[in-house]
Amino acid sequence: MRDIFVLTEADLRKFISLNLDIVDVVERAFLALASGKVVMPPILSMDLPDVHGEVDVKTAYIPGFDGFAIKVSPGFFDNPKIGLPSLNGLMILFSAKTGLVDALMLDNGYLTDIRTAAAGAVAAKHLAPSRVDTAGVLGTGVQARLQIAAAHLVRPFSKVLVWGRNAENAASCARDIAASLSVEAVALADPAEVVRKSQLVVTTTPAREPVLKADWLHPGLHITAMGADQAGKNEIDPAAILAADLFACDRISQSETVGELQTARKAGFPADRVPELGEIIGESKTGRSKDDQVTICDLTGTGAQDTAIATYALMAAKKADIGTIIKA
């Protein structure tokens, strides 16, 4: 009989929130991934068209970490019709020494939300111009809010511009951002204006046709594209990727199969021009070299980030004495 820690979403919300500690945790996961020693198999993806659902499973082993996480992320898109969120999921943390289950994190996707936002902060920290006055966001969901909050941790801008397909949602998102970050936040009807007036833009949409056009690029701009995470998704005009001074991503193999490189490769973007973010952090590849450059970073989300945040969450839960123990 062993102790298995069970942490619910309510438990996790008590002691895990978006802050610079978490950004550090996720930054170390990027570094580890770039070291080449991480074992990260391709995402297991199951499409359930019958029930308008999909399930992804991600994992990664990071040498030196006590555990490795397996994360299951179901998305069932008819759920909102019955008052349930589309996205759910859990993480299982296994001992990296014995393979035994150490913890079950019934987080309903909360840890993913946090680590995804933290990854955006890592991208902004290493790639955005040194000074950002205005940040823009395309998309109006949970990640629109969290990505802006995360970016604000590393580039404390004073103004936020929001665009979404639904004007009401955009206004509501801008109000939430203004309230939580004490910044000026405005919803705009034209995504071109959002991009042209911002030094840092995050795209957070499930788009299958580009929502950000090459024409809108301007000197001194960084774009983080975090929406695409499935075959067929595409937020950034391939011409924008071809025109940028630098395109980076979290994992080339994922960006090519589920992220922005799907269309950019077809448009002729060369294979040798893609550093991974961890390589830029570790300075084995060059990131932004001048403030007036245009940089784009595609984040598809990695199992290494899940292992990093789950390991951190278990440690923090034990310290805070939160959770339920099951003998199994």
Added chain:
Amino acid sequence: MRDIFVLTEADLRKFISLNLDIVDVVERAFLALASGKVVMPPILSMDLPDVHGEVDVKTAYIPGFDGFAIKVSPGFFDNPKIGLPSLNGLMILFSAKTGLVDALMLDNGYLTDIRTAAAGAVAAKHLAPSRVDTAGVLGTGVQARLQIAAAHLVRPFSKVLVWGRNAENAASCARDIAASLSVEAVALADPAEVVRKSQLVVTTTPAREPVLKADWLHPGLHITAMGADQAGKNEIDPAAILAADLFACDRISQSETVGELQTARKAGFPADRVPELGEIIGESKTGRSKDDQVTICDLTGTGAQDTAIATYALMAAKKADIGTIIKA
């Protein structure tokens, strides 16, 4: 807040055991898989050479089932040195309507053991000669015992022959089988003799070189090979597969990548000669047509079997009022 059922191995052992009900459940999973409507993505497999470990993740969606299981099976082969079993794992049962977690089955591989044995019974039921007096087993582990017990449910033989690389383990396995099934069970030093004297043979080894040779085949023999489940594993001499009257498997794509078709294909075994077991059960393909034929069935283990047994286990747990409920 929702109720999530947590079932430990101890809970599950109270009400799940190898019997004809479970064989029926697994047989229906084979049938469903052959219907073509099951969604079963390739196995996610992560190799951890640093720690002499591996992790497999399997899943399948079966239309008409309330849930789908995701099974995580870690194997850490240095565990016995510290008194722990090599194999572990858990199953998570998700609602097939909403993707929400319905149950966590911390079974340490117990449900896998049972469904794997039940799959052996399904293969024996549909492919073994109608009368089996003597059954043989190559291998002496948990599955050697369970496969023989499962086969005995559908072909009530009176004698069992056991071979293993370690004579002491073989003797101990034979003793256990004799005691649990009330049959005569004998360990033999020569695997050829086991095969030649049996009408039904199960191979249950982790072999990477064939343990069952073509020379040993004889009229009126069925072989179930359940050991190979990883790239590089191989129990059956490819020449035996070429020589048999019928070779079937649970899933062609898996047999080709982790099972016996890996080597048989290289030896020239033709692609069009492989029915899946579910097709034989559903009678869309022909199985054994005469008692004096030689048949071989390769079982690699499918996510459909996991979904079937996990769904059954949750239903049975609720009926028996066993398990712990977590609000999440």
